[in-house]
Amino acid sequence: MFETAELGRKATKREYKARVPSLRQALLAAQERVRHTDFPVVVLFGGVDGAGKGDVVHALNEWMDPRWMVTRTFERPSQDEAERPAYWRFWQALPPKGQIGLLLSAWYSRPLLRRAYGGPEAEFEEALEEIADFEKQLADDGAVVVKFWLHLGKQGQEKRFKRLAKDPLHAWRVTERDWDHWRKYEDFVGAAERIIGRTSTGDCPWHIVEGVCPRYASLHVGGLLLETIERRLAEHEEAHTSLPAPAHAALAEASLDAELAHGRAPTVLAKLDMTQRLEKNAYRTLLATHQGRLNRLQLQARNQKVSTILVFEGWDAAGKGGAIRRMNAALDSRGVRVVPTAAPSDEESAQHYLWRFWRHLSRAGRVTIFDRSWYGRVLVERVEGFASEKEWRRAYAEINRFEQQVTNHGIVLVKFWMHLTREEQLARFHEREQTPWKRWKLTEEDWRNRERWDDYEVAVHDMVERTSTRRAPWILVEANDKLFARIKVLESVCSAIEARVGPPDEPHAPSKDARKEKKRGAR
């Protein structure tokens, strides 16, 4: 694979000086145009040590406008980073729309090292899958993703290291670790071949660049980057002048949900027994029991460094807030955070739609409660047409992948759909209108959403069908009776945490009574 990158191509100083001005000008012009688009440019640099990644990045920084370009390198994860899913820090480092990000090694670093040092094949393959999937998400969201592998042959690398080591100004660049890697050159190249083979996709291609001569490498990368950006700009400008592609209509036509969309088939929600209720006295007992249980489980999870993420979605007025408050009352407030999902800020709008949820992932051992969530993409954004059909259809896979990363990291993830009947919602709206301190809760939007009840019901059905997994299940909560709903939520949260950390230590652990078994059946 790398034979073509060991040809000894060079650029003389004179050639370099002759070519830089026009390249630089073209790159700047392209950069200026990118600024006014809605896509980011993600440029990745990989390659063996000493192959000149730094030189190329340095040149690009010199040629282009640093205000709209960020360079990111990644050290060993800090404690705060290590306590979150591995990709958390990469999400934080992504350039916003209209900007260019130069990322060194990034998500390739660990898989390459692990594999070169004998890590198991299966783990390596899994890591590559994860990378391909992650990059696809970025590309699907419109990002330009382009990757440069800087290559040096084994002898070339040796020569480079020796030359650097002799120069007092550059000796620091060569460490014992570099020589260790050099001795494992064959292993690195083997892993690199596999990496490039697996992750070089149409949308996110690798370019192998000969690294012997930094001038040559910089010019070559600069030229390829320019070409890539210009190609995208042309597409972008074309797309913004032509009509929407007819493909979308066809897609909608072929939709499997056509029948559902016309309200003719029953949804998963239709099967719920909405008459379930709980007496006030029973409620009080169960509330105290499960709050105590939840509190002890929180402590236990904290000690075991197991985090919990709870997602609340549901109809307007279904009692999300009330259920969250009953949980909060039992939790030590230092270890819990409620994240209300409002309209994105401009920093958030300038990123992939999952970015604003990634940023809220907590350190180990905490509870994070999302009051509405990333499911907005396949609910309100789908129904209101804020997301294109292509976007929300893609979102199921993106969400599953995101949640998989979360659960793979050992986090407990439970998702609640708080369900109401139409009649009950109407009654609650009227009640809100009449209660002065609840009036703020009822907006014009709530009434509008209500009109689209059928569309939402289809969206919920699809969502549950496509994103309820064993490790990240949807719990459908029959919420016509608030008391019943709150206990079902509390009990489900407790069970999920308990399944992960074991029953609470203290003597007051409630026995798993018959009531619990009954409710489980009702889910």
Place this chain on the structure above:
Amino acid sequence: MFETAELGRKATKREYKARVPSLRQALLAAQERVRHTDFPVVVLFGGVDGAGKGDVVHALNEWMDPRWMVTRTFERPSQDEAERPAYWRFWQALPPKGQIGLLLSAWYSRPLLRRAYGGPEAEFEEALEEIADFEKQLADDGAVVVKFWLHLGKQGQEKRFKRLAKDPLHAWRVTERDWDHWRKYEDFVGAAERIIGRTSTGDCPWHIVEGVCPRYASLHVGGLLLETIERRLAEHEEAHTSLPAPAHAALAEASLDAELAHGRAPTVLAKLDMTQRLEKNAYRTLLATHQGRLNRLQLQARNQKVSTILVFEGWDAAGKGGAIRRMNAALDSRGVRVVPTAAPSDEESAQHYLWRFWRHLSRAGRVTIFDRSWYGRVLVERVEGFASEKEWRRAYAEINRFEQQVTNHGIVLVKFWMHLTREEQLARFHEREQTPWKRWKLTEEDWRNRERWDDYEVAVHDMVERTSTRRAPWILVEANDKLFARIKVLESVCSAIEARVGPPDEPHAPSKDARKEKKRGAR
């Protein structure tokens, strides 16, 4: 001080139920009005353990709209937090404008604990100064700052703990640590008295609230909070309908800079020897020497966990970018970050103007380079009138305090003003116009700024006069000759780091030659 909070005031369930609806409604209405203003509401809760801070916060969360309110508690600092100046995490936790933040203990927690456990008086006083100053900054920026001290007598605390410990649902709330604190009750109350005495200012008052009865405490705090917010809203609405206060004009009149402002007195910039140059050969040697030195110092600082912050300000086209690049070339890119200061994002605009710089403070041992900085407040914002006179005048003290926190944390801080003569700037503008890949660097704004040269010169003079301290000095760089300027910057950075971490270990350390001494004289 606390006698008035041991009167046993209570609210019965009936009273509570009767009063909550109207209070709740009024709080919601006030909250809704706050949303449309440009100030945040910072609510602090202090007090002994078990005095019911949690109950009150819980009630407020229930009464108000959680979408525009955040509750923050603070655990022991994480590694990432501990590596930054102590207030970094508090800055991150401040509510944006239009929102309400409920902060538990926050910056009071550590001073109170330290003092109660016998920490030295002087340290305690220093901490209180710091708090008063920090809160003043927030208030000056328009924040409503209101603080509630929840109080319980020693017996009341004991009773509360015993009652909680007996209840299986609440036993977790009482820890061994709580009893330790209880045994030191007198020490805590002594420290608390001093805290309240010192930090209860007109703008940021403490209210002492009797904590025996959670219902009473919640109603009382709710009422005081409402009153505070409403008073501010009234002021705010008045201010937005009346003319600007004449006090400003008087302030300008009385300005000490009146003479300077008319360009009649020489500024600190006039004293610089702008003819200083460096030959290309000497430059190359010095560049290599200092780059090597800087690199070794970076490594040494990294090992000693000493961070460095470099600030670059200067005339347009003065060569900030070039100087930064020459430094970057010598630095290991994993340990350095360049932060370009552009227009604030909306998340940044919704905070105190220093917030967006606080967020970029690095972990220990790193180098952070600010390309323009918080000095924008007293430069462009002053000259262009983006900040009011009151705001920019206040900024000197705010900046000094900020930089003091930075240097107290052991961070090396150096600030550069890159100076040009008017003639040289004009020549560079013309050169930029004629060089295709430099043209982007020259904007309409640069020409406009040039027209206000005299105003900027006064602003720079004031800035240097008021913010150049021994531990955070301004270095004025004679930048008519780019080569001379780059070496002066490099050399100054090296000297500053070296003064903190000692000379570099390696054998290649350059001798402190005569040239260096000469340049030092030229500063």
